[in-house]
Amino acid sequence: MVAAETMVTKRTLIYASSNGDRWFLCVGEEPADMFIYHEPNDPSGGAPSRIKLSTFLAPGRGSPERLMLLRLIGSLVEMADGALPTSPHAPEPGAAGAEPSPGEAASTT
Numbered sequence: 001m002v003a004a005e006t007m008v009t010k011r012t013l014i015y016a017s018s019n020g021d022r023w024f025l026c027v028g029e030e031p032a033d034m035f036i037y038h039e040p041n042d043p044s045g046g047a048p049s050r051i052k053l054s055t056f057l058a059p060g061r062g063s064p065e066r067l068m069l070l071r072l073i074g075s076l077v078e079m080a081d082g083a084l085p086t087s088p089h090a091p092e093p094g095a096a097g098a099e100p101s102p103g104e105a106a107s108t109t
Contacts, residue, residue, distance in 0.1 A: 014072060015065035023065040
């Protein structure tokens with residue numbers, strides 16, 4: 001863990017433990033600057049820390065805060081699953097091999 005020194009522009013609480021520790025998913029000044037910010041509980045006397053996402057998500061860490069971040073990521077995938085992006089230049093899903101409908105000219109591009 002590294003001391004928290006980068007300015008946080010946005011943070012989302014991902015987990016609060018029963019002892020008062022809190023973990024946030026944060027974005028710094030640059031969009032690619034994403035990290036976990038850990039605020040320890042007051043009685044522990046610990047200092048807040050910045051944790052790299054790769055470290056926080058490393059295999060073998062079965063902590064509840066890690067599992068909550070994975071659930072959050074999974075929920076984003078589920079929300080996006082039903083909404084396929086549409087493009088005016090792409091065929092509708094399932095229409096890749098369809099014949100042109102009457103009045104539509106076949107395109108050779």
